[in-house]
Amino acid sequence: MKNYFKQYPDANGFFKEYGGAFLPPDLIEEMNRITDAYHSISKSHNFISELRSIRKHFQGRPTPVYFCQNLSAKYGGRIYLKREDLNHTGAHKLNHCMGEALLAKHLGKKKLIAETGAGQHGVALATAAAYFGLECEIHMGEVDIAKEHPNVVRMKILGATVVPVTHGLKTLKEAVDSAFGAYLKDTATTLYCIGSVVGPHPFPMMVRDFQRVVGIEAQAQFFEMTGEEPDHVVACVGGGSNAMGIFSGYIENKEVKLHGVEPGGISNKKGDHASTLTYGKPGVLHGFKSYLLQDEKGEPDPVYSVASGLDYPSVGPEHSMLKDMERVNYEVANDEETIDAFFELSRLEGIIPALESAHAVAYAMKLATKNPQKSILINLSGRGDKDLDFVVDTYGLPEDR
């Protein structure tokens, strides 16, 4: 695994057989332009020092690594959290949104465009657009607009235009189609900003590179605290950006075991989960090849997760490669285990996790019980304020459970 980041992806954006850009020729040209610009601009002194300053003064980085004394005492092991919930806007997503927006500024673009499902990516991108004084257009399915009202309001307050998508199932997949269509009409002044390590090349690479700060910080902080590397590193996987962020700090060190946790939902029946790497097969969706939950015709399956940030039928192509290489172990946490972990971390440590992140905590708790001598570092990708109404309406307060 030496020189991992030089090897993957290759010049055409492939992680072994996964990734690439499966697109019409005019869009391939546009992707090539973004790739070239990214390679030259992201290495410039100006870009690096500006991003470094933004991370420190605007985002509040570095985020701390925290030892969970009470959780460890109850479940075993030594459990630590990388606190991405303390990153500005309450999740890791701003790490790549600020990078993408800074790239747009250096490219002389005027506008950022993206889709959003639950609205988390939309809010992070609207924040980045406000910071840089760029226009922002967020495409969102009508169903999600109704479900995620607070995030719609947040985006509007931050100055973004929210475009309702009214065709098909009116959720994330249609929002991606709509945003891409709008982007194609105006590639000269606009940059499309994807919300995870998915989509055509160069996005899986760029988003990973912007998230690497999480792994670089965590490795140094954990080592300073303990004098060693963690035995296990755990992160939830939707598209896979927060996981690639923390994994990248350890990927070249095979002694550290890496675990990606997928949303197991209600059951392993089709439509009841979004465990792409566990139950999917390779296929192409949204311009890239990766594991995909699909029917016999290659149409994406419906997906479900209690955490709306995790319900995507595909996954970042780098994760597909890491699964085949057996460098990362992919596991599932179901809704019930996730809700338990949500309440346990809140009560024992005073930290309310995002439901997405609670999947990682749930798996880590099981791992700790089985390996009481080992240390476990979890990427706590976000805070749970956004989930409180849903959790209490659906599962009640702890005293009612």
Ligand SMILES: *Cc1c(COP(=O)(O)O)cnc(C)c1O
């Ligand atoms: C969006 C989101 C995720 C899932 O995205 P990845 O690209 O898989 O990291 C996880 N946690 C939180 C808090 C999110 O908002």
